[in-house]
Amino acid sequence: MAESLFRLRVCYRRGDRARWLSHLETSRANERMVRRAALPFAITQGFSAHMRLAFGPALAVGTAGEQERFDVLLREYVDVDSALAALKANAPSGFEPYHCEYVDLHVKGLQATHIHEQYLIELQPAAEGSGGVASAADAGGVEAAAGSGPHAACESASGEAPGNQRQASIQAALEQLLQVGTLTVQRKGRQKVYDLKQAVQWAEALDDDTIMLVLVSGEQGSIRPELLLREALADRLEVAVRKVTRIRLSDQPWEPQ
Amino acid sequence: MSTTSLWDRIEPLLAGVEQPSRYINHEYNARHSADCAYRVALLYPDTYEVGQPNQAIAILYQLINDLEGCCAERVFLPWVDMIAALRQQGLPLFTLEGCRPVGDCDLLGITLPHELAASNISEALDLAGIPLLAAQRGAGDPLVIGGGPCAYNPEPFSVFFDAFAIGEGEELISEIIAVHRGWLSEGQPREELLLRLAAIPGVYVPALYSPDSNGALCPIRADLPAQISKRVLADFADFPSIAAPIVPFAEATHDRLNIEILRGCSRGCRFCQAGMTYRPVRERSADSIVAAAVQGLRCSGYDEVALTSLSSTDHSQIEQILRRLNAQLHGQAVSVSMPSQRLDAFGVAMAQLVAGEKKAGLTFAPEAGSQRLRDIINKNVTEDDLLQAVAQAFTAGWRRCKLYFMIGLPGERDEDVEAIVDLANKAFAAAHQAVPEAQRGQVRMSVSVAVFIPKAQTPFQWAGQLPLSEIERRVGLLRAAVLPRGINLNWHDPAASLIEAVLSRGGRELGPLIIEAWRNGARFDAWSEQFSLEPWLAAARQCGIDLDACAQREYPLDAVLPWSHISCGVDAGYLQAEYLQARSQQTTADCSFGSCTGCGVCNNLAARIELAGGQRG
Ligand code: SF4
Numbered sequence: 001m002a003e004s005l006f007r008l009r010v011c012y013r014r015g016d017r018a019r020w021l022s023h024l025e026t027s028r029a030n031e032r033m034v035r036r037a038a039l040p041f042a043i044t045q046g047f048s049a050h051m052r053l054a055f056g057p058a059l060a061v062g063t064a065g066e067q068e069r070f071d072v073l074l075r076e077y078v079d080v081d082s083a084l085a086a087l088k089a090n091a092p093s094g095f096e097p098y099h100c101e102y103v104d105l106h107v108k109g110l111q112a113t114h115i116h117e118q119y120l121i122e123l124q125p126a127a128e129g130s131g132g133v134a135s136a137a138d139a140g141g142v143e144a145a146a147g148s149g150p151h152a153a154c155e156s157a158s159g160e161a162p163g164n165q166r167q168a169s170i171q172a173a174l175e176q177l178l179q180v181g182t183l184t185v186q187r188k189g190r191q192k193v194y195d196l197k198q199a200v201q202w203a204e205a206l207d208d209d210t211i212m213l214v215l216v217s218g219e220q221g222s223i224r225p226e227l228l229l230r231e232a233l234a235d236r237l238e239v240a241v242r243k244v245t246r247i248r249l250s251d252q253p254w255e256p257q
Numbered sequence: 258m259s260t261t262s263l264w265d266r267i268e269p270l271l272a273g274v275e276q277p278s279r280y281i282n283h284e285y286n287a288r289h290s291a292d293c294a295y296r297v298a299l300l301y302p303d304t305y306e307v308g309q310p311n312q313a314i315a316i317l318y319q320l321i322n323d324l325e326g327c328c329a330e331r332v333f334l335p336w337v338d339m340i341a342a343l344r345q346q347g348l349p350l351f352t353l354e355g356c357r358p359v360g361d362c363d364l365l366g367i368t369l370p371h372e373l374a375a376s377n378i379s380e381a382l383d384l385a386g387i388p389l390l391a392a393q394r395g396a397g398d399p400l401v402i403g404g405g406p407c408a409y410n411p412e413p414f415s416v417f418f419d420a421f422a423i424g425e426g427e428e429l430i431s432e433i434i435a436v437h438r439g440w441l442s443e444g445q446p447r448e449e450l451l452l453r454l455a456a457i458p459g460v461y462v463p464a465l466y467s468p469d470s471n472g473a474l475c476p477i478r479a480d481l482p483a484q485i486s487k488r489v490l491a492d493f494a495d496f497p498s499i500a501a502p503i504v505p506f507a508e509a510t511h512d513r514l515n516i517e518i519l520r521g522c523s524r525g526c527r528f529c530q531a532g533m534t535y536r537p538v539r540e541r542s543a544d545s546i547v548a549a550a551v552q553g554l555r556c557s558g559y560d561e562v563a564l565t566s567l568s569s570t571d572h573s574q575i576e577q578i579l580r581r582l583n584a585q586l587h588g589q590a591v592s593v594s595m596p597s598q599r600l601d602a603f604g605v606a607m608a609q610l611v612a613g614e615k616k617a618g619l620t621f622a623p624e625a626g627s628q629r630l631r632d633i634i635n636k637n638v639t640e641d642d643l644l645q646a647v648a649q650a651f652t653a654g655w656r657r658c659k660l661y662f663m664i665g666l667p668g669e670r671d672e673d674v675e676a677i678v679d680l681a682n683k684a685f686a687a688a689h690q691a692v693p694e695a696q697r698g699q700v701r702m703s704v705s706v707a708v709f710i711p712k713a714q715t716p717f718q719w720a721g722q723l724p725l726s727e728i729e730r731r732v733g734l735l736r737a738a739v740l741p742r743g744i745n746l747n748w749h750d751p752a753a754s755l756i757e758a759v760l761s762r763g764g765r766e767l768g769p770l771i772i773e774a775w776r777n778g779a780r781f782d783a784w785s786e787q788f789s790l791e792p793w794l795a796a797a798r799q800c801g802i803d804l805d806a807c808a809q810r811e812y813p814l815d816a817v818l819p820w821s822h823i824s825c826g827v828d829a830g831y832l833q834a835e836y837l838q839a840r841s842q843q844t845t846a847d848c849s850f851g852s853c854t855g856c857g858v859c860n861n862l863a864a865r866i867e868l869a870g871g872q873r874g
Contacts, residue, residue: 016283017268017283020280025507029506032559033558044590061277092285
């Protein structure tokens, strides 16, 4: 193949209702966006030709993403502003491309490089008078996801938080789990054991209703934040997750401020 | 009219159900209108991924949204986990676009795709909080209208519906809406609405028809038609294709751009309802098909376009269409597909034209194993046709194909069942022969055997279904057959086909049966892992209905049939003649390839065959 190819990296947000999509559904939605945008995409040769597209680490069903990425190979150079404008104009609801750049063809793929994931987990505010221990059964009164930024819940809740007892309990529970050192997950009959020292760089209760996790994915893939939380809090605290957002996805380690 | 969105209460349920993407709406090209005077909910009585590809819903969705002051919203039945969650929270069935209670719309249109959807109609109405029986609905309830294939024998479903739209809905829908809106603005009693609806050609209002002493359903007023004829879209060829199809997030069953390239098929298979009810054949032109495909792909981003119809290879310009699409779509990794292949050399040649390197699988439908039985059902293909087509396909590079057959057809004998196995074996041998020796291990053939269901408006409408025990015995003949590795033989559940036959050929008395079966737990009957005969048997006992008698009954040729007051335009005399031809193993030719064979449709409905290329064959 003599033709020269260009590797366009597209950064986008996945939010609102689109957070309910699976990885496969997200991939398909992105591919269709590229087609509608009429970018000069390259295709594979041979048996069953398809667009040459590569995705970053999967974003779980129900999780929003602020810094998602995919790479698409182009047959012709398109300046990044035009590419971005075309993608924006053809993005499905809940998808927001915000940056395009060209990446060297020889750099390793997103799956291998973008292993640093930072999550913000918003909990249902503690039920009033329950001393900071919320009931998971209380799923009513949930706000619409649309429009509420990652910090909306904690700001409104911190005003009347009953001390920061819940925050302290969550923090203690997280630390205790990290002490154990491993997390065993059963999924579809298969067992995965995660080394938490490697997989979890940081775990912090920011306030009563917000937890920040910094994860590093390895050979096993990455841990689902909800799973880690469930494991940590299982018998101690009843909390219900309101919303999970991957606020950072990067090839560079996260540095605490 | 309340238009509150339920989304804030629905979203928290999504974390606990399978495939939440079924419920989120907001797909590309979905249309929203916050405020509109008249709302239509279009319900497909199955899950999102089954119903979303339905073309009738897609066509009506576009037409209604284009009408002044009207909007259409889609409704699918949530899967059982979501139904349980909704019921637990006291939430009703909701529309996708506005996330509104279905009961708040003005008109609820329900597609009746097949008989096994019956219990889901009960489930949907109940979940929506709409009274199940049309007779119990009041001023605050939507007008409930049914359409689609089962409307050709509407009686088993008639308890649920205020009216049925018979035939092609493109023009009918706006006429129904106009009448309903007029009535809404005047505040007349509901009886007046029913009368006005019944005056629209192609609309059947069951409440205005009652049985006479012979059991024939007759109008209760002299100004109503004795027989309701289907509507036919005269200018189908020039009627625009769907401009901007909705692109699902969730993976639908046929997740691709569909272009309806022609309507109707007059090959005349005697068991086939669609072959009678979509007459006459009308083709879109190659120019308009190619333009619609290119434009549809551009605005959807799909990587596949399917040229749909009952028999796409029969289009008089099919070769030109495929060649032009190939040229225009070159280098874009878009595949062109046709749902099934005509069983001859030309069919395979056309499939070859679009398959490129990707030869996934071909589908052939000989339907019967022996020539005698193929003549009875008027399937005008021979064993040589099949074997040559298979040889040609496997020489060209295909390594797998599917064969479709039926058992329990009128006139079938044991040797005809055994002939299915013989024919499959011969086809497999022909495939083997055609493939280089080293690759013969890759040859796969799947043989699917369905149970014959007698359908209203066909030459076989008078024939009964075989008793369940006899069908099972004949399935046993297939089961006993010794087949080479590489042939995979499977058959449909005979128990489900009993219910299909009952609902296909019974009458008004079946309404209570459907409701009782649903109360006993029947729903999603078309899903083999959800289907159970028990709720239906119990319902039959409760209602005093003999299911076997209903399915097996042979109607005399001069009997009043439960659907005699509904016409697809084909003369009853033609159907009778075809039934007699079947008995004497005489075949009838396809009028779209030769001369008129006298079915009556063109005359009765002032329609005519339209072939884009002037002639076929
Ligand atoms: S009336 Fe004649 S030409 Fe028209 S569909 Fe029937 S058989 Fe064909």
